[in-house]
Every structure is written in C-alpha cells, then in structure tokens.
Amino acid sequence: MTAVGSPGWSRRALGTGLAVVAAGCLAACSAAPSGEAAAPSQQAGGGTYTIWDPYPQYDGGSAWVKLLETCGTQAGVTVERTGYDTSDLTNKALLAAQQGNAPDVIVVDNPVISTLAEAGVLTTTAENKLDTSAISPNLLGAGQSGGNTYGVPIGANTLALYYNKAVLDEAGVEITSVTDWASLTAALERVKAAGKKGITFSAIGTEEGSFQFLPWFWGSGAQLTKLDSPEGVSAVALWTDWLKKGYAPNSVINNTQTTSWQEFASGDYAFAENGTWQLANAKEAGFEYGIIPVPGKNGGTAPAPTGGEFVSIPVQRDTARYATSQQLVTCLTSTDNSFTTVGTLSYIAPTEAVQTRQVAENPELEVWVAAVKAAKGRTGDDLGTKYPKISEPMWGAVQAALSGAKSPEQAMADAQTAAASATQ
Amino acid sequence: MSRIVQTPAAAGPVTTSRDRRGRVAPERWAAWGFLVPITLYLAVFHAYPLYRNVELSLRDYTVRSFVQGDAPFTGFANYLKVFGDATFWPALWHTAVFTAVSLAFQFSLGLALALFFVNNFRLSAVLRALFLVPWLLPLIVSASTWAWMLNSDSGVVNAVLGVVGLGPVNWLTSPDWSLWSVIIANVWIGVPFNLVVLYSGLQAINPAVYEAAALDGASGWQRFWRVTFPLLRPVSAITLLLGLVYTLKVFDIIWIMTKGGPSGSSTTFATWSYRLGFGNLVPSFGPGAAVGNLLIVTALGFGLLYVRVQRRREAA
Numbered sequence: 001m002t003a004v005g006s007p008g009w010s011r012r013a014l015g016t017g018l019a020v021v022a023a024g025c026l027a028a029c030s031a032a033p034s035g036e037a038a039a040p041s042q043q044a045g046g047g048t049y050t051i052w053d054p055y056p057q058y059d060g061g062s063a064w065v066k067l068l069e070t071c072g073t074q075a076g077v078t079v080e081r082t083g084y085d086t087s088d089l090t091n092k093a094l095l096a097a098q099q100g101n102a103p104d105v106i107v108v109d110n111p112v113i114s115t116l117a118e119a120g121v122l123t124t125t126a127e128n129k130l131d132t133s134a135i136s137p138n139l140l141g142a143g144q145s146g147g148n149t150y151g152v153p154i155g156a157n158t159l160a161l162y163y164n165k166a167v168l169d170e171a172g173v174e175i176t177s178v179t180d181w182a183s184l185t186a187a188l189e190r191v192k193a194a195g196k197k198g199i200t201f202s203a204i205g206t207e208e209g210s211f212q213f214l215p216w217f218w219g220s221g222a223q224l225t226k227l228d229s230p231e232g233v234s235a236v237a238l239w240t241d242w243l244k245k246g247y248a249p250n251s252v253i254n255n256t257q258t259t260s261w262q263e264f265a266s267g268d269y270a271f272a273e274n275g276t277w278q279l280a281n282a283k284e285a286g287f288e289y290g291i292i293p294v295p296g297k298n299g300g301t302a303p304a305p306t307g308g309e310f311v312s313i314p315v316q317r318d319t320a321r322y323a324t325s326q327q328l329v330t331c332l333t334s335t336d337n338s339f340t341t342v343g344t345l346s347y348i349a350p351t352e353a354v355q356t357r358q359v360a361e362n363p364e365l366e367v368w369v370a371a372v373k374a375a376k377g378r379t380g381d382d383l384g385t386k387y388p389k390i391s392e393p394m395w396g397a398v399q400a401a402l403s404g405a406k407s408p409e410q411a412m413a414d415a416q417t418a419a420a421s422a423t424q
Numbered sequence: 425m426s427r428i429v430q431t432p433a434a435a436g437p438v439t440t441s442r443d444r445r446g447r448v449a450p451e452r453w454a455a456w457g458f459l460v461p462i463t464l465y466l467a468v469f470h471a472y473p474l475y476r477n478v479e480l481s482l483r484d485y486t487v488r489s490f491v492q493g494d495a496p497f498t499g500f501a502n503y504l505k506v507f508g509d510a511t512f513w514p515a516l517w518h519t520a521v522f523t524a525v526s527l528a529f530q531f532s533l534g535l536a537l538a539l540f541f542v543n544n545f546r547l548s549a550v551l552r553a554l555f556l557v558p559w560l561l562p563l564i565v566s567a568s569t570w571a572w573m574l575n576s577d578s579g580v581v582n583a584v585l586g587v588v589g590l591g592p593v594n595w596l597t598s599p600d601w602s603l604w605s606v607i608i609a610n611v612w613i614g615v616p617f618n619l620v621v622l623y624s625g626l627q628a629i630n631p632a633v634y635e636a637a638a639l640d641g642a643s644g645w646q647r648f649w650r651v652t653f654p655l656l657r658p659v660s661a662i663t664l665l666l667g668l669v670y671t672l673k674v675f676d677i678i679w680i681m682t683k684g685g686p687s688g689s690s691t692t693f694a695t696w697s698y699r700l701g702f703g704n705l706v707p708s709f710g711p712g713a714a715v716g717n718l719l720i721v722t723a724l725g726f727g728l729l730y731v732r733v734q735r736r737r738e739a740a
Contacts, residue, residue: 090705097491115706119487205685207705250576253597253686263578385487388705400687405599411687418510 048078049324052093053107054309055345056083063344071331075324090115093314097121102314104325107154110142110377111207113310114384117150121314124148128313128322130329134351142377143310145384151312152333155347157276158304158375159215160367161295165288167196167270175290180299181219181238184271188247191270198247199271200263202255203239203402207388209395211305211378212257212273213239215294217394218376219302224383224390227397228409228416234297236408240401253402275307276368277346291367293374301374308347348372389422474720481713487706495710502710506718509711511688511696518603519692522610522678523671529611530667531660534618539652541619542626552619559616567680570609571596574681599689602682606690609677614670618663625659626652658737665730669723693719 051068058064065081072079082103084092090112096102102121116122125132125148132140132149143151168175171194173187188198202212216239217224222232242248252260257274264272265285273294282289293301311332313325331337335353342349342358348368349355355369379387397415400406406414481502489495506512541552558566573580574595582592595605629652637651675694678684684691684699691699693715701712 091702094487094491098493111705115487118706119491121491205683205687206703250594250597251578253594254571254575254682385706392704396687399685403594403597403599403686403689405687405689 047076048080049075049105049321049328050103051079051081051105051107051328052089052103053081053083054086054089054109055107056085058083058344063340067332067337067340067344071328071337074331075327077324077328079328093121094119097314100317102316104313104316104321105311105328106314107309107311110153110306110308110310111379111387113143113150113312114145114379114387116312116314117145117148118385122150122312123315123322124150127319128326128329130313130326134335134353136350136352136373138373138376138380139306139308139350140377141380142306143312144380145382151310152329153306153350154309154311154333155338155342155345156306156308156350156372156375157347158306158368158371159212159273159275159294160304160371161199161292162264162272162274162278162282163290163292164264164267164270165290167191167194167268170194171196171270173270175292178292178295180295181297184295185238185242185247188242188270189245192245192247197249197263197269199242199273200249200255200260200269201239201252201273202257202260203252203395203398204254204256205395205399207391207395208256209398210391211307213394213398214378215273215302215304218304219294219296221297224381224387224394226416227390227394227419228412231297233408233412236398236401236412239398240408243402253399276348279346279364293367293371301370303374303376304371305378306372306375308350386423390419393418393422477713477717477720480709481711481717483710485709490709498710502714503718506711506714511691514688515691515693515696518690519672519694521603522607522674522692523668525607526610526614526671526674527664527667529607530614530618531664533611533615534663535622535660537615537619538622538626539648541623552623555619556616558613559620563613563676564680566613567609567677570605570612570677571681574605596682597686599686602686602690606678606681609681610671610674613677614667617670618667621663621666622656622659625656625663628659629655658734661730661733665726668726672719672723 049072053064055064068079068081086109089106089108093102093106093108093116097116097119106116106122108116113122130149130152132152135153139153139156140149143149143153163175165175168187168191171187171191173190178184178187191198203209213235216235217232220231220235220238222229222235226232239248243250243252249263251263255263260272261274261278261281263269264274265281267285267287294304296302311329313322313329316322332341333350335351338349338351338354339357341347342354348365349358355372359366359369378391379385383390393415396418397406397411400411400414401408405411482497482499483489483495484498484501485495537555541548572578574582576582576592576594576597579595581595586592593601595601633651633655634647637647642650673694674692675698678690678692678695679698682690684695697712697715697719699712700708700715
C-alpha cells in the first residue's frame with residue numbers, strides 16, 4: 001500500500017520517537033564508515049536472492065510470499081524475503097546502499113523511486129533489461145526521471161469520491177448530476193440544507209494532505225510548477241469555501257485518510273474522498289455506497305495521484321546478478337501473476353490486459369480502473385525529487401487557507417515562493 | 425561499589441601503583457578493566473552519536489551524498505539556513521512559550537497537589553495514585569485521547585462547551601488555539617512528575633521547623649512562603665531543570681495532536697527537526713541535525729546554569 005494511502009500509515013508515523021532521539025538516530029543511523037569496501041550482498045551464483053517489500057502484514061503463508069517463492073523456484077534460486085514498514089523502507093534502503101548490501105529486488109512506494117534513483121541506488125531498465133512496454137505510461141511516469149525508467153509498477157491505487165446513497169436520497173440529490181465542481185458544491189448545499197453533513201477529506205500537514213489535494217489541484221488545470229496560478233488558487237478556494245459554509249467539517253485540517261474515513265463511516269456524510277484500499281471497509285460500513293471519480297473543475301475526471309509500489313532492482317557490485325533479478329521481477333509482473341498480485345494487494349493492475357480481466361471478474365472495479373487511467377504520478381512531469389519540495393509548501397498552503405491563517409491567494413503565493421527557492 | 429573495588433587492594437600487600445621500573449601494577453590494570461565497559465558504553469552510545477550529529481549538521485547531505493559518503497563540509501551553512509528560514513522565529517517563540525507555560529503550570533499545580541497530599545488523610549494514597557495515571561499511560565495513548573477530546577466536530581470538549589452555551593472552539597485546527605491545546609495536554613502529562621518529586625521533597629522537611637513556626641504564631645500563608653518554599657528550593661530547582669529538559673524536547677504529543685500545524689502554528693524546534701530529517705520524502709539531514717543541536721545546546725546551557733547556581737549555594 002502506498003505511504004499515504006494505507007490506513008495504518010498515520011499510526012506508524014505517530015509511533016516515532018522524540019525528535020532529539022530522532023536527531024540522535026540521524027547520527028547513529030548513518031554511523032557506518034562511508035566508502036567502506038563492503039562485500040556484495042551475496043556472492044554471484046550463491047543461489048539466494050533477497051527481496052524487500054513494504055508489506056509486513058503478509059507472513060510466510062500468504063499468497064504474496066508464496067508467489068515470491070514460486071518465482072524464485074522458476075528462476076532456479078532461493079528467495080529470501082523481508083517485509084518492512086513503509087516508512088522504514090526508504091531509510092533502510094539508503095543505509096543498505098551506503099553499506100553496499102542492498103537487496104537484489106526492492107518493492108517501494110512510487111514517490112520514493114525518484115529519491116532512491118537520485119541517490120544512485122537503483123538500476124535503470126536499460127541496465128537491468130526489464131520490459132515495461134505493456135505498462136500504462138501514466139503509471140510508469142512516477143518511476144521515470146531524466147529519461148530513465150527505474151522500475152515497474154506492481155499495481156496502482158488512487159482516489160475517488162465515495163458517496164452515501166441514503167444521505168443523497170434524503171437531500172434529493174441525483175448522483176448523476178454531480179459532474180463538475182459547481183454541481184458538486186450545489187449537491188453539498190442541498191445535503192447541508194437537509195440536515196446532513198457534506199463531504200470529508202484529509203488536509204493534514206503531511207504528504208497525505210498533498211495526496212488528497214492533488215485531484216482538485218490538477219482537476220483545476222493547475223501545474224505543480226506554478227502553485228499560485230489562478231487555477232491552483234481556485235482549488236484551494238474551493239476547499240476553503242466548503243469549510244466556511246460548513247459543507248466540510250473543520251476537522252479535515254487534522255484528518256488523516258483513516259480518520260476521514262471514520263467520519264464517513266458514521267453514516268452522516270454524503271461524500272468522502274478516499275482510496276481503493278477502503279473498498280473492503282466500505283462493504284462493512286452498513287449503508288449503501290457508490291463511487292464516482294473526482295470531478296474536474298469544468299467536468300470530466302480529474303487526474304488523481306497514483307498510489308502503489310514499484311518493483312526495482314538496486315545497484316549491485318556484482319552486475320551478473322541482474323539477469324536473475326530481472327527474471328524474478330518479470331515473473332512478479334507477468335500477466336498471470338500480476339492478476340494474483342493485484343488481487344492480493346487490492347490494487348488495480350498497471351497493464352490494460354489485466355485491468356480488463358479485473359473488471360470482468362468484479363464490475364465494481366470499473367470506476368477505479370477509470371480513475372487509475374486518468375491518474376498521474378506525483379513525481380512525474382520530470383519533477384522527480386523536486387516534487388517533495390513543492391508538496392511541502394503546498395500542504396502548508398492548504399492548511400493555512402483552511403485554518404484561516406491566510407487567504408487562498410496569499411497562501412498559494414507564499415507556497416510558490418517557498419517551493420521556488422527550495423527547487424532552484 | 426567503590427568499597428568492592430578497593431577490597432582486593434586492601435587485602436594484598438601494600439604497594440604503590442607503579443613500581444620503580446614504571447610498570448603498572450596489576451590492581452591498576454584491574455581498575456582500568458572495570459572502567460572499560462562504562463567507557464565503551466559512553467563512547468559508543470553517547471559520544472559517537474553526538475559527534476556524528478554535529479558532523480551531520482556541518483556537511484551538505486543530499487540523498488546521493490548520504491549513500492556515497494562524500495558530503496562536502498560546509499561549515500555553518502546549515503545553521504545559517506536554519507536561522508534564515510521563515511520557520512525559525514515562530515518555532516523559537518513556540519518553543520519558548522510551550523516550555524515556559526508548561527513548566528509554570530506543571531510546577532504550580534504539582535506543588536499545590538503535593539501540599540494537599542502531604543497532610544495524610546483517608547484515601548489520600550488512592551487519590552495520589554490516580555493523579556499518577558497520566559504518567560503511566562503511553563504518550564501515544566494520552567496524546568491520541570486528547571486529540572479525540574479536542575476534535576472540532578465530534579470532540580467531547582466542544583460538546584460540553586455547547587451544553588453551557590459556548591461556541592465550538594477549533595482546538596487543534598485553528599492557528600490561534602493549536603499551541604494552547606498541546607500545552608494543556610502537556611501540562612496534564614507533566615503534573616504527576618512534579619507532584620511526586622515535590623511530595624517527597626516536602627516529606628524531607630523537618631516537622632520541628634513547622635512546630636517552631638507555629639509557636640511563633642506564623643499563619644498558614646507565612647508558613648508556606650517563609651518555611652516550605654525556601655526549604656524546598658533545592659528540590660524545586662532540580663524539578664524545574666528536569667522539567668525544562670523534558671519539555672524542550674517534547675515531540676510526540678505535538679506530532680500526534682497537530683503535526684506542528686495548522687500552518688506551523690504549533691511547530692517547536694523538536695517537531696521542526698523531525699520534519700526536516702524524516703517528515704519529507706527527500707530528507708534534509710543537515711538542517712534537521714542543526715536544529716536538533718540547537719535544542720541540545722539550549723538544554724546544556726540551562727544545565728550548566730543550574731550547576732553554577734548549585735555550586736554558589738554550596739560555597740555560601
């Protein structure tokens with residue numbers, strides 16, 4: 001699951017220790033002497049290949065781990081798999097690379113790819129000969145920078161709007177009438193007039209907040225390279241307006257996607273912006289729900305950011321290992337196995353062929369497939385490691401506007417100044 | 425401890441630690457041997473991380489140079505960057521307010537409760553134990569509970585305020601209130617520590633002094649200001665110092681409740697340091713370490729001040 005997408009994400013972030021301890025860790029974690037001549041992770045032809053993934057919830061008996069083992073057997077090697085916490089994995093990978101014992105295959109959250117690539121930790125598809133021709137270009141974008149591709153998406157998820165049928169019926173709103181921002185706002189107004197609550201989302205001051213804001217930002221036609229464009233400001237103004245008029249609760253400023261979902265699950269809200277991963281919870285919510293894509297400002301489907309992981313092959317001293325690693329990755333992402341994998345991880349497949357199969361099996365996924373097709377990688381558009389430096393001022397601006405500290409115009413103008421100086 | 429170490433020396437023949445040819449006597453080796461574990465422990469777990477943290481703050485680390493280990497030395501550039509950052513002055517102010525207000529309330533509430541409990545009465549032990557609960561709870565539990573209670577829309581605090589006719593307050597989501605909300609939670613968590621230490625300090629005061637004061641006709645108010653308070657001063661000083669060090673570095677409560685927001689309105693140095701080092705997809709290790717070091721230096725400064733005051737008092 002994506003770093004910002006998984007329900008357990010916030011709790012993990014919360015568990016982190018004191019900042020001073022953290023500062024100590026800054027030191028201790030990087031304590032290995034740099035440039036030390038470390039042995040490669042395994043000897044060539046040793047027959048054991050290491051795989052790291054961010055799915056600690058799957059143990060040895062799970063379908064995911066069994067698939068890894070099967071792929072290992074097919075490639076004639078033993079697979080040694082370790083599941084890490086998503087938030088740990090980036091630092092673990094950087095440290096391992098520093099010490100020269102990176103895993104043979106790594107599965108990481110897509111926006112992390114550009115960071116690892118920037119650090120020189122990952123091989124390009126030109127080096128490792130992975131075939132990416134079947135992958136949807138919009139999904140592959142998150143793994144590309146400077147003309148190179150650094151991995152294959154294993155599956156994707158994204159955001160859409162869940163709605164509560166009973167609440168909409170009570171307010172007399174026909175869901176098909178909701179096609180753009182104006183009609184959505186009108187629907188919220190009627191819901192509020194009927195004594196129910198409008199919409200909930202997550203505008204928390206972390207990457208999660210940017211993740212949720214992006215469909216509206218991109219849906220307005222704005223570009224991340226210019227936060228304070230009139231379009232960008234209109235997206236912040238839309239949210240601010242909803243809060244002012246009471247269409248969205250004030251608590252969204254502190255909501256994670258999980259707490260936002262809990263608000264929706266209370267049954268009082270008409271809409272909630274949330275991800276594919278809540279489908280199972282939606283079935284348990286105890287009321288009839290539906291899903292529509294996030295509408296663009298003037299209609300159509302707004303591009304939502306893609307979530308989901310990439311499979312990559314980290315740089316090894318012994319380049320002869322790439323051939324086997326490539327076999328392992330190809331096995332994981334081949335059409336048949338991809339179907340199993342995305343089923344296990346509750347993702348939408350990155351290839352057209354498997355997407356079709358998913359919809360044939362479960363028609364409910366159709367809206368998600370459409371949303372994933374319209375989605376964009378956050379680090380795409382050749383932003384790469386610039387994205388995090390734009391994202392931080394952006395979520396700050398959203399918070400400033402929603403909390404009333406600044407006007408939407410002022411907030412976005414300040415954010416653009418900060419982003420420009422951070423990315424220059 | 426020292427007695428045990430001395431025993432073999434006392435039992436053996438009396439020797440000087442070095443003989444005439446300058447060889448180190450065996451018992452001296454043994455003494456050094458006993459020192460090795462603690463020295464190693466201090467070096468590995470305290471000195472080296474501190475050294476690395478200082479080094480980290482003096483180099484220009486990017487993810488690439490972190491992996492390659494060739495980060496260029498940039499002197500105080502990270503510190504200048506931190507000082508020049510728009511977050512610096514607000515964060516400094518928030519840290520000062522958070523620390524000062526938390527300490528003032530924790531100490532005065534703790535002292536008031538300690539005075540209350542020092543007169544043993546029925547159930548006083550039970551009540552005192554209840555007051556310790558905040559201390560025993562894991563911080564993530566208490567901070568999350570506070571966050572729920574202070575939730576703008578579904579929190580119990582706003583529900584109660586609504587009953588008495590006061591409008592809802594956006595405790596965690598308004599820039600005017602977020603800092604006060606985390607201070608309230610922090611005071612609640614810090615009172616038990618002050619209560620326990622001050623209570624034991626009060627018990628150490630000789631009752632004869634109070635009797636003498638009572639014989640001299642001192643009122644309750646005078647007894648407190650003329651007897652209790654001065655005699656409690658050493659304990660108060662160490663309580664405040666420890667409280668200061670704890671409060672300066674408070675991170676989890678703020679991070680769990682507000683993430684330093686909205687829009688930086690509850691950001692302190694501790695949360696800022698974490699955000700720089702770990703809160704972004706591309707970590708800024710250098711500036712993060714620089715902010716962490718500023719915190720360490722501040723705590724150290726107050727520690728030295730305490731030691732100096734203590735020495736002067738002992739000398740007097």
